[in-house]
Amino acid sequence: MDFDDTPDEAAWRAEVRAFLTEHREELGASSGARAFDNEVSRRRQALLYDAGYVGVTWPLEAGGRGGTPMQQAIIDQEMARLGIPGLINLIGIGMCGPTVIVHGSDEQKSRYLQRLLRADDVWCQLFSEPASGSDLAALRTKAVQDGDGNWHITGQKVWTTLAHLSDYGILLTRTDPDVAKHRGLTMFVVDMKDPGVTVRPLKQMSGGADFNEVFFDDVVIPDTERLGEVGDGWRVALTTLMSERFSLGGSGTEIGPGFEAAARHIGSRIGDLPAERQALVRQELGRSYVASLGGRYTGYRQLSKISKGEFPGPEASAGKLTGTRTARALADLAVRVQGADAAYASAADGTALWQNLQAVLPGMAIAGGTNEVLRNIIGERVLGLPAEPRADKNVTFKEGLG
Numbered sequence: 001m002d003f004d005d006t007p008d009e010a011a012w013r014a015e016v017r018a019f020l021t022e023h024r025e026e027l028g029a030s031s032g033a034r035a036f037d038n039e040v041s042r043r044r045q046a047l048l049y050d051a052g053y054v055g056v057t058w059p060l061e062a063g064g065r066g067g068t069p070m071q072q073a074i075i076d077q078e079m080a081r082l083g084i085p086g087l088i089n090l091i092g093i094g095m096c097g098p099t100v101i102v103h104g105s106d107e108q109k110s111r112y113l114q115r116l117l118r119a120d121d122v123w124c125q126l127f128s129e130p131a132s133g134s135d136l137a138a139l140r141t142k143a144v145q146d147g148d149g150n151w152h153i154t155g156q157k158v159w160t161t162l163a164h165l166s167d168y169g170i171l172l173t174r175t176d177p178d179v180a181k182h183r184g185l186t187m188f189v190v191d192m193k194d195p196g197v198t199v200r201p202l203k204q205m206s207g208g209a210d211f212n213e214v215f216f217d218d219v220v221i222p223d224t225e226r227l228g229e230v231g232d233g234w235r236v237a238l239t240t241l242m243s244e245r246f247s248l249g250g251s252g253t254e255i256g257p258g259f260e261a262a263a264r265h266i267g268s269r270i271g272d273l274p275a276e277r278q279a280l281v282r283q284e285l286g287r288s289y290v291a292s293l294g295g296r297y298t299g300y301r302q303l304s305k306i307s308k309g310e311f312p313g314p315e316a317s318a319g320k321l322t323g324t325r326t327a328r329a330l331a332d333l334a335v336r337v338q339g340a341d342a343a344y345a346s347a348a349d350g351t352a353l354w355q356n357l358q359a360v361l362p363g364m365a366i367a368g369g370t371n372e373v374l375r376n377i378i379g380e381r382v383l384g385l386p387a388e389p390r391a392d393k394n395v396t397f398k399e400g401l402g
């Protein structure tokens with residue numbers, strides 16, 4: 001891969017940069033604003049969509065721009081450079097929308113996709129349950145069809161990111177309990193305001209509450225809201241999981257302001273440390289920098305595959321695994337160099353940024369495939385090690401695809 005912009009890419013970068021710079025205040029650049037503030041974040045996404053900078057790689061008929069993955073990567077890089085918070089509808093764009101594009105009816109596509117890109121509607125992913133996470137196909141939420149063709153949903157989901165702000169979700173259910181577990185599943189679009197849907201936020205150790213338990217008590221979904229065929233939900237879910245691994249693994253092609261901010265913070269404290277510790281901190285920082293560079297080039301490798309119309313393979317797993325580990329190492333180091341001051345940092349005046357990251361990042365080692373599952377994928381599919389024994393040979397774990 002050539003790492004320099006082509007003339008077209010350079011022109012695109014200049015256009016994107018000019019727009020983001022002009023609107024940086026409205027877009028919350030460097031304000032510390034959260035991606036998940038409901039109304040403000042919806043407005044931010046609408047502004048970017050109306051300017052043509054959301055859903056760049058989506059087809060024109062889906063409300064996108066029919067552009068290239070590289071154009072999208074340039075937008076991501078430029079937003080990160082200016083410290084503009086991410087999009088509120090990241091799950092919608094990264095997972096739900098691509099699933100509707102592949103498996104939805106024309107009616108579903110025209111009803112949902114453009115509104116999703118503009119954040120007129122926010123979406124969530126209703127897959128995990130208390131007894132099925134990595135082993136997703138074991139899920140129990142039941143869908144039963146009545147004589148009018150409508151489906152009645154009963155059960156519980158958990159860890160549903162943004163369910164409390166969402167208008168719609170993609171919902172994986174069990175429609176046939178009598179066949180092999182991955183064969184009896186069916187996917188639906190559910191309106192989160194439907195009677196019988198109850199959303200209960202879960203308080204995190206960071207103090208936030210970004211994910212939820214969601215209960216379904218005889219929720220009625222018309223058959224027109226089915227995504228894909230009855231019993232074909234596992235194949236539909238694989239489309240979602242494939243998109244999820246890539247969007248979480250990150251098209252992380254920039255070292256980015258996260259590393260720079262950590263390095264600046266660590267650099268500002270290093271002089272207070274005894275000389276022998278200074279050398280160790282420098283070494284750790286250097287190690288994180290090298291790992292960040294590795295993440296960057298892994299990101300480019302994925303991008304290169306996508307540009308050729310291929311799906312990213314195990315490099316998406318490697319990208320997520322190492323990206324999470326590097327971010328945690330940096331946050332830990334940033335807190336350690338604070339010494340005793342670390343205990344007095346406060347969320348109110350922003351000095352607890354690194355403590356907050358320490359509390360948030362462990363979740364990233366679980367979300368969208370745990371570190372252990374990702375290591376299995378890399379072991380089996382990259383290094384060619386023998387597969388782990390599985391009770392049901394037909395079932396893949398949440399790894400999905402690797």
Ligand SMILES: Cc1cc2nc3c(=O)[nH]c(=O)nc-3n(C[C@H](O)[C@H](O)[C@H](O)COP(=O)(O)OP(=O)(O)OC[C@H]3O[C@@H](n4cnc5c(N)ncnc54)[C@H](O)[C@@H]3O)c2cc1C
Nearest residue numbers: 125126127128132133134159160161363366367368370372
């Ligand atoms: C921040 C965050 C956001 C999330 N958002 C969503 C969301 O929006 N929608 C949604 O549906 N879900 C969401 N999840 C749930 C997530 O997908 C699951 O937590 C994840 O798949 C792991 O499942 P589990 O929690 O049931 O753990 P389990 O699968 O029960 O795993 C428990 C432990 O066993 C290990 N383990 C399991 N299987 C294997 C194996 N084969 N080999 C080795 N070790 C194994 C795991 O690594 C882990 O350490 C989110 C989770 C987090 C943390």
